[in-house]
Amino acid sequence: MTVSLAVAGPSAYWYLARGTGAVSLVLLTASVLLGVLGSMRVAFAPRWPRFAVDQVHRDVSLLVIALLVVHIVTSVLDSFAPIGLIDSVVPFSSSYRPLWLGLGALSFDMLLAIVATSLIRRRVGYPAWRGIHWLAYASWPVAVLHGLGTGSDVKATWMLALTAVCVLAVMTATVVRIAGASRGPTTVRAGAAALAVLAPLGIAVFALAGPLATGWARRAGTPANLLVRGSGSAAGIVGSATASPRPGTPAGPAADKLKLPFTARLTGTITQTQEPNGAIVDLALRVSGDARGELRVRLAGAPLAGGGLSMTGSQVDLSAVGLASVMQGTIVALQGQSFLARVSDTTGSSADLRADLKIDGQTGAVSGTLSAQPSSGSGP
Numbered sequence: 236m237t238v239s240l241a242v243a244g245p246s247a248y249w250y251l252a253r254g255t256g257a258v259s260l261v262l263l264t265a266s267v268l269l270g271v272l273g274s275m276r277v278a279f280a281p282r283w284p285r286f287a288v289d290q291v292h293r294d295v296s297l298l299v300i301a302l303l304v305v306h307i308v309t310s311v312l313d314s315f316a317p318i319g320l321i322d323s324v325v326p327f328s329s330s331y332r333p334l335w336l337g338l339g340a341l342s343f344d345m346l347l348a349i350v351a352t353s354l355i356r357r358r359v360g361y362p363a364w365r366g367i368h369w370l371a372y373a374s375w376p377v378a379v380l381h382g383l384g385t386g387s388d389v390k391a392t393w394m395l396a397l398t399a400v401c402v403l404a405v406m407t408a409t410v411v412r413i414a415g416a417s418r419g420p421t422t423v424r425a426g427a428a429a430l431a432v433l434a435p436l437g438i439a440v441f442a443l444a445g446p447l448a449t450g451w452a453r454r455a456g457t458p459a460n461l462l463v464r465g466s467g468s469a470a471g472i473v474g475s476a477t478a479s480p481r482p483g484t485p486a487g488p489a490a491d492k493l494k495l496p497f498t499a500r501l502t503g504t505i506t507q508t509q510e511p512n513g514a515i516v517d518l519a520l521r522v523s524g525d526a527r528g529e530l531r532v533r534l535a536g537a538p539l540a541g542g543g544l545s546m547t548g549s550q551v552d553l554s555a556v557g558l559a560s561v562m563q564g565t566i567v568a569l570q571g572q573s574f575l576a577r578v579s580d581t582t583g584s585s586a587d588l589r590a591d592l593k594i595d596g597q598t599g600a601v602s603g604t605l606s607a608q609p610s611s612g613s614g615p
């Protein structure tokens with residue numbers, strides 16, 4: 236049984252969602268700035284031909300959409316929060332931070348409308364295209380609020396600095412654009428300029444009172460069963476695929492306790508590492524269904540001629556939403572693709588875990604079921 240670990244774990248999706256979120260915001264800001272620059276080319280960039288600015292503006296905007304697709308798909312695939320594809324396009328429909336995630340969906344919808352009408356600009360006509368293009372000025376602050384309201388990195392200095400630079404850049408460009416506009420009543424232009432200055436102030440006040448203050452995870456609408464320290468995180472024996480707890484997510488009595496017995500689904504991967512005097516098999520499994528978390532198993536042993544291992548040692552870690560701590564233990568019986576493990580937590584309560592697995596030796600994919608019940612106390 237020689238298999239290879241091939242898939243990205245949940246944390247990889249989380250890192251990608253955060254990374255693409257931050258880069259999308261920067262590129263969206265660049266797109267807004269290029270749009271403003273394009274409309275002011277005569278005064279501010281006489282050496283830049285209009286088509287060059289417009290072309291870069293268009294390319295950056297398309298890149299934003301491509302990155303946002305990755306951002307959305309990775310957010311959906313990340314197992315921590317219950318986010319579906321529908322939540323990504325239908326604003327405020329999510330059970331996870333509905334308002335703040337909904338603002339992301341709203342901003343994405345607006346961007347789709349802007350890009351779609353730009354691609355068929357001749358057909359929709361200039362007035363309709365221009366009207367929809369003004370949505371860019373709304374979609375950008377809505378995206379900023381979304382990033383602040385849902386982001387895990389909101390308290391990180393780099394993320395705060397990045398957001399502040401984006402906000403100041405768009406504010407400056409908007410004010411300069413309004414000042415340079417020759418048309419429109421003065422009162423309307425003065426109002427727009429005041430809004431451009433007040434909006435960043437509003438964003439700053441919101442950030443201080445909301446995401447930067449304590450208890451934001453709860454106030455933002457994080458489902459109660461996710462408000463637990465270490466949810467989705469195991470003191471993993473295979474660290475790379477472990478989902479991290481969300482910063483800013485408080486531990487607390489709000490968490491629902493996971494009650495035994497339960498039966499859950501297992502999906503994940505198996506890897507075997509050949510060692511000079513034996514082999515090590517690692518199972519990295521996601522637990523879903525009646526329980527949500529991760530099961531990590533490491534088996535050491537001598538390989539058998541016909542495949543499989545004669546076990547010499549093992550370690551089992553179960554982390555799940557609603558458990559007091561990671562439950563750790565060892566395998567007490569192993570037969571074919573099933574095993575029985577006994578694990579206990581820091582409070583001393585223990586459980587028997589029975590896993591029945593289906594292992595694909597070619598791809599390393601594993602699926603199966605996990606039954607957990609209070610430990611019987613006797614040996615295997």
Ligand code: HEM
Nearest residue numbers: 253256257260310323339340342343378382385386387388
């Ligand atoms: C214009 C559209 C969007 C922009 C510019 C954007 C940008 C961002 C930014 C800057 C963050 C903060 C990242 C961090 O803290 O490191 C973020 C977080 C997030 N976004 Fe978006 N987003 C957009 C749309 C969406 C949509 C439609 C979804 C729906 C699935 C979504 C899902 C998320 C999630 C789940 C997070 C939290 C990730 C984390 O734990 O940090 N976003 N987004």
